[in-house]
Amino acid sequence: MKADPAGVLTGVHYLDGDFACGEGAMAAGCRFVAGYPITPSTEVVERISRRFPMMGGTFIQMEDELASMAAVVGAAWTGTKSMTVTSGPGFSLMMENIGLGAMMETPCVVVNVQRGGPSTGLPTMAGQADMMQARWGSHGDYEPIALSPRSPQEAFDFTIDAFNLAEQYRVPVFVMMDECVGHMTEKVVIPPAEEIEIVPRKLTEKPPGEYLPYQNNGNKVPEFARAGDGYRFHTTGLTHDERGYPEMSEECQEKNVSRLLEKIRGSADKITRFVENETDGADVVVLSYGITARVARMGIDLARKKGVKVGEIRLEVVWPFPEKRIRELSKKVKAFVVPEINYGQMVLEVERCAAGRAGAILVPHAGGGVHDPESISSAILGAVK
């Protein structure tokens, strides 16, 4: 289905990443945002709260992040596309209800404009140290989806993708931005509404009485019935059967959790997305994401000038991680070089998939800025020595 023109600000703009993310949400059909504004994500909700009245959207400034995430989960159950926006400290507080969203299979989007941490850290400066929190932050087994834009244009594009993925798989989807992208202003092209593909909520066509809210429909993703549509059902964070009723048994837990995992794992090939350049015959492959991907390219160019065969993998979807491709490449390359604005997170995934067949070299950065391209090129040169 095509985007609702009311939310699409077609044209060529000069926007920061936060504004572009907000425009992406509105273009995707988001009409409910609850949040507790926090630097460096505040501009997302500033933009949305200013423009929402024109398209019938609702923004609520909540009392805290726990309530924000709870409101988003609740709103999603009315059928409204819903989102919250935060940064590290707020992301921590949202984890409980993110888990609830995952267990209840609630399509929604959580934007995290990452800043330096831990704790309140560096409010106005860049970080990428919440990547594993996005993967494992809430307790129990679940499989998240996360994207990481490297520019305001991608902040717009990937936010639309996030809403579409949330609808397709009925999970909370994360947009893992960072302060640098959030606060950088660049050209953003917003296409006409008829060129924006939107995935609508898959509502059940079964009559009340036949509908089972947590029934596996072949693709492991249940059909949806909106609160108020006349269906009697129950939804809960407790382990539940196909009716949504709590059932405390090993068998039900197995059925419930394995479907939650399998709906993502079984489609991982369709969900993972990355850009791959010149990996054929490469000795080293640089894997990066978000803002770091831009600086990594400079490091790659510097190393290529010194004669090293360097390939590039730039993750667009960071979770699920492209395990299969990294395993394949690990049989051919000497090492992966992984620059990230943290002290080693996605590099652990690379190391796991390389399984000793190729090195996994971290180029760390504690946060507050981006890498010097030279630090990346010297890691590449060191890897081929």
Place this chain on the structure above:
Amino acid sequence: MSRTEIRVTGYGGQGVVLCAYIIGRANAVNAGNHSTMIQSFGPEARGSACSATLALSDEEILYPYIRRPDIFVAMSAEGYDKHRDELKPKGTLVYEKDLVPARLKKGQRSFGIPSTRIAEGLGRSLVQNIVMLGFFAAVSGLIPRDEVRKAVEDSVPTGTEELNLKAFDAGWSYFEEHYGAGAEGDAVAAATVVSPVA
């Protein structure tokens, strides 16, 4: 256009960010190049030093921050003092003549304008930043005049377009009248230190 780095500084309330925004927009949206603008997100408040940086290029911009600016636009003394040593040895200084006691250096071209007084003459001191923008556009010659004018029109609040375009033209004309194309800028005194403030 090879990569050009610019820093715009002034005090909070002077329209530093809007000035930088319009430069970036003119170059990226209207002139079809690339520009990345980053505004400082410190504890800036009205009255204290504030700045924004720009990287302009005809190629994709990978590194978003600037290292040493090629052009330094200073609208206040505090901002000037904070960042003046970053300017490249052969860089260009563009400054508010009445507010910035510039220490001109050999090798750097320097261009001063009383942009606040000019804006006051137009009836609104608020448009000082756009006077400075017009002056900057003329000094740098980086982006065609019409593209910058269009960016002004598209960026200022509705209803103020005419006044802002007047301000832009006033800044541009000041350059033509006091310097002109190919000008080397203000003369540097033997001691290399000159206070333009009379």
